[in-house]
Amino acid sequence: MTNYLYQNDLPDNLNLGNMIAIDTETMGLNPSRDRLCLIQISCGDGDAHLIQISSDQKIAKNICSLLENPEILKIFHFGRFDIAVLFKQFNVLCESVYCTKIASKLVRTFTDRHGLKNLLHELIAIDVSKQQQSSDWGNPVLTQAQIEYAASDVLYLHRVKEELDVRLARENRTDIAQACFDFLPKRAQLDILGWPDNDIFSHS
Protein backbone atom coordinates (compact mmCIF):
# COMPACT_ATOMS: atom_id res chain seq x y z
CA MET A 1 0.00 0.00 0.00
CA THR A 2 1.90 3.01 -1.29
CA ASN A 3 0.77 6.53 -2.09
CA TYR A 4 2.82 7.92 -4.97
CA LEU A 5 2.88 11.69 -5.43
CA TYR A 6 3.73 13.24 -8.80
CA GLN A 7 3.80 16.76 -10.24
CA ASN A 8 1.73 17.70 -13.35
CA ASP A 9 1.36 14.25 -14.95
CA LEU A 10 1.72 10.52 -14.48
CA PRO A 11 5.17 9.17 -15.28
CA ASP A 12 5.72 7.74 -18.76
CA ASN A 13 5.18 4.01 -19.24
CA LEU A 14 3.17 3.43 -16.05
CA ASN A 15 0.73 0.65 -16.91
CA LEU A 16 -2.38 0.84 -14.72
CA GLY A 17 -4.36 -1.84 -16.55
CA ASN A 18 -7.79 -1.59 -18.15
CA MET A 19 -9.85 -0.45 -15.16
CA ILE A 20 -8.85 2.48 -12.98
CA ALA A 21 -10.54 4.33 -10.13
CA ILE A 22 -10.21 8.08 -10.45
CA ASP A 23 -11.12 11.12 -8.37
CA THR A 24 -10.17 14.78 -8.26
CA GLU A 25 -9.76 17.44 -5.61
CA THR A 26 -10.45 21.07 -6.48
CA MET A 27 -10.62 24.51 -4.89
CA GLY A 28 -14.39 24.15 -4.52
CA LEU A 29 -17.58 22.66 -5.87
CA ASN A 30 -18.14 24.92 -8.89
CA PRO A 31 -16.35 23.30 -11.85
CA SER A 32 -16.53 26.52 -13.91
CA ARG A 33 -14.93 28.57 -11.13
CA ASP A 34 -12.82 26.26 -9.00
CA ARG A 35 -9.63 24.89 -10.37
CA LEU A 36 -8.40 21.34 -10.39
CA CYS A 37 -5.63 20.72 -7.84
CA LEU A 38 -5.15 16.98 -7.58
CA ILE A 39 -6.01 13.85 -9.54
CA GLN A 40 -6.02 10.50 -7.74
CA ILE A 41 -5.84 7.19 -9.60
CA SER A 42 -5.72 3.59 -8.42
CA CYS A 43 -5.84 0.34 -10.34
CA GLY A 44 -7.33 -1.42 -7.33
CA ASP A 45 -4.11 -2.98 -6.04
CA GLY A 46 -3.90 -0.89 -2.85
CA ASP A 47 -1.59 1.73 -4.35
CA ALA A 48 -2.72 5.27 -5.12
CA HIS A 49 -1.12 7.58 -7.68
CA LEU A 50 -1.67 11.24 -6.83
CA ILE A 51 -0.88 13.94 -9.37
CA GLN A 52 -0.71 17.60 -8.36
CA ILE A 53 -1.88 19.96 -11.11
CA SER A 54 -0.61 23.54 -11.19
CA SER A 55 -2.97 26.49 -11.53
CA ASP A 56 -2.24 27.41 -15.15
CA GLN A 57 -1.62 23.89 -16.41
CA LYS A 58 -3.47 22.98 -19.62
CA ILE A 59 -1.66 19.84 -20.70
CA ALA A 60 -1.09 16.45 -19.06
CA LYS A 61 -0.22 14.07 -21.86
CA ASN A 62 -0.27 10.78 -19.99
CA ILE A 63 -3.37 11.54 -17.94
CA CYS A 64 -5.28 12.72 -21.01
CA SER A 65 -4.41 9.62 -23.00
CA LEU A 66 -5.83 7.52 -20.13
CA LEU A 67 -9.00 9.62 -20.02
CA GLU A 68 -9.57 9.38 -23.76
CA ASN A 69 -8.74 5.69 -24.06
CA PRO A 70 -12.01 3.77 -24.58
CA GLU A 71 -10.25 0.51 -23.62
CA ILE A 72 -9.67 1.75 -20.08
CA LEU A 73 -12.74 1.91 -17.83
CA LYS A 74 -12.71 4.83 -15.41
CA ILE A 75 -14.58 4.27 -12.12
CA PHE A 76 -15.73 7.51 -10.46
CA HIS A 77 -17.91 8.38 -7.52
CA PHE A 78 -20.10 11.25 -8.75
CA GLY A 79 -18.17 11.33 -12.00
CA ARG A 80 -20.29 14.18 -13.32
CA PHE A 81 -18.21 16.62 -11.31
CA ASP A 82 -14.78 15.10 -11.95
CA ILE A 83 -15.42 14.66 -15.68
CA ALA A 84 -16.55 18.31 -15.94
CA VAL A 85 -13.49 19.53 -14.06
CA LEU A 86 -11.13 17.45 -16.21
CA PHE A 87 -12.87 18.65 -19.38
CA LYS A 88 -12.56 22.26 -18.26
CA GLN A 89 -8.88 21.91 -17.40
CA PHE A 90 -7.58 19.83 -20.30
CA ASN A 91 -10.35 20.12 -22.92
CA VAL A 92 -10.56 16.34 -22.96
CA LEU A 93 -13.79 14.42 -22.42
CA CYS A 94 -13.50 11.07 -20.61
CA GLU A 95 -14.54 7.94 -22.44
CA SER A 96 -15.71 4.66 -20.86
CA VAL A 97 -16.87 5.65 -17.43
CA TYR A 98 -18.67 4.04 -14.49
CA CYS A 99 -20.15 6.00 -11.61
CA THR A 100 -20.70 4.37 -8.23
CA LYS A 101 -23.13 7.12 -7.17
CA ILE A 102 -25.40 6.53 -10.17
CA ALA A 103 -25.23 2.76 -9.67
CA SER A 104 -26.09 3.25 -6.00
CA LYS A 105 -29.08 5.44 -6.86
CA LEU A 106 -30.35 2.75 -9.24
CA VAL A 107 -30.20 -0.08 -6.73
CA ARG A 108 -30.20 1.37 -3.20
CA THR A 109 -33.65 2.89 -3.64
CA PHE A 110 -34.41 2.32 0.04
CA THR A 111 -32.17 5.23 1.05
CA ASP A 112 -31.11 8.70 -0.05
CA ARG A 113 -27.63 8.23 1.40
CA HIS A 114 -25.38 7.77 -1.62
CA GLY A 115 -22.19 9.41 -0.38
CA LEU A 116 -18.96 7.48 -0.79
CA LYS A 117 -18.64 7.16 2.98
CA ASN A 118 -22.06 5.49 3.11
CA LEU A 119 -21.23 3.10 0.26
CA LEU A 120 -17.89 2.08 1.74
CA HIS A 121 -19.51 1.44 5.11
CA GLU A 122 -22.52 -0.48 3.85
CA LEU A 123 -21.08 -2.39 0.88
CA ILE A 124 -17.55 -3.29 1.96
CA ALA A 125 -17.52 -2.46 5.71
CA ILE A 126 -14.78 0.15 5.48
CA ASP A 127 -14.99 3.36 7.49
CA VAL A 128 -13.18 6.43 6.23
CA SER A 129 -12.93 9.95 7.59
CA LYS A 130 -14.15 12.81 5.42
CA GLN A 131 -12.42 15.41 7.59
CA GLN A 132 -9.96 16.60 4.92
CA GLN A 133 -12.61 16.88 2.19
CA SER A 134 -12.89 20.65 2.47
CA SER A 135 -9.22 21.44 3.06
CA ASP A 136 -7.00 23.68 0.88
CA TRP A 137 -6.07 21.42 -2.04
CA GLY A 138 -4.28 24.30 -3.78
CA ASN A 139 -1.51 24.22 -1.20
CA PRO A 140 1.67 23.14 -3.03
CA VAL A 141 2.69 21.02 -0.05
CA LEU A 142 -0.07 18.62 0.91
CA THR A 143 -0.26 17.31 4.47
CA GLN A 144 -0.01 13.60 5.21
CA ALA A 145 -3.67 13.69 6.26
CA GLN A 146 -4.65 15.19 2.89
CA ILE A 147 -2.63 12.58 1.00
CA GLU A 148 -4.23 9.72 2.92
CA TYR A 149 -7.71 11.15 2.50
CA ALA A 150 -7.20 11.71 -1.24
CA ALA A 151 -5.94 8.16 -1.67
CA SER A 152 -8.87 6.70 0.25
CA ASP A 153 -11.25 8.20 -2.31
CA VAL A 154 -9.92 5.86 -5.01
CA LEU A 155 -8.50 2.84 -3.18
CA TYR A 156 -11.83 1.01 -2.70
CA LEU A 157 -13.86 1.95 -5.77
CA HIS A 158 -13.13 -1.32 -7.59
CA ARG A 159 -14.62 -3.27 -4.69
CA VAL A 160 -17.61 -0.94 -4.45
CA LYS A 161 -18.22 -1.37 -8.18
CA GLU A 162 -18.12 -5.15 -7.81
CA GLU A 163 -20.79 -5.05 -5.09
CA LEU A 164 -22.95 -2.60 -7.03
CA ASP A 165 -22.70 -4.71 -10.19
CA VAL A 166 -24.11 -7.70 -8.31
CA ARG A 167 -27.04 -5.59 -7.14
CA LEU A 168 -27.61 -4.03 -10.58
CA ALA A 169 -27.82 -7.54 -12.07
CA ARG A 170 -30.15 -8.70 -9.27
CA GLU A 171 -32.53 -5.80 -9.89
CA ASN A 172 -32.28 -6.03 -13.71
CA ARG A 173 -30.86 -2.54 -13.96
CA THR A 174 -27.49 -3.26 -15.57
CA ASP A 175 -28.61 -1.95 -18.97
CA ILE A 176 -30.15 1.27 -17.71
CA ALA A 177 -27.03 1.87 -15.60
CA GLN A 178 -24.82 1.40 -18.65
CA ALA A 179 -26.96 3.84 -20.63
CA CYS A 180 -26.50 6.42 -17.85
CA PHE A 181 -22.73 5.86 -17.81
CA ASP A 182 -22.61 6.25 -21.59
CA PHE A 183 -24.36 9.62 -21.36
CA LEU A 184 -22.49 10.86 -18.28
CA PRO A 185 -19.53 12.51 -20.10
CA LYS A 186 -21.93 14.54 -22.25
CA ARG A 187 -23.95 15.49 -19.15
CA ALA A 188 -20.73 16.78 -17.59
CA GLN A 189 -19.91 18.66 -20.78
CA LEU A 190 -23.34 20.35 -20.65
CA ASP A 191 -22.46 21.56 -17.14
CA ILE A 192 -19.44 23.37 -18.54
CA LEU A 193 -21.15 24.57 -21.73
CA GLY A 194 -23.79 26.43 -19.73
CA TRP A 195 -26.59 24.03 -18.80
CA PRO A 196 -25.52 23.14 -15.26
CA ASP A 197 -28.92 23.15 -13.57
CA ASN A 198 -31.29 22.45 -16.44
CA ASP A 199 -32.81 19.06 -17.06
CA ILE A 200 -32.68 19.15 -20.85
CA PHE A 201 -35.23 16.33 -20.95
CA SER A 202 -37.84 18.23 -18.99
CA HIS A 203 -40.73 20.06 -20.66
CA SER A 204 -39.96 23.49 -19.23
Ligand code: MN
Ligand atom coordinates in the same frame (compact mmCIF):
# COMPACT_ATOMS: atom_id res chain seq x y z
MN1 MN B 1 -12.28 13.14 -3.36
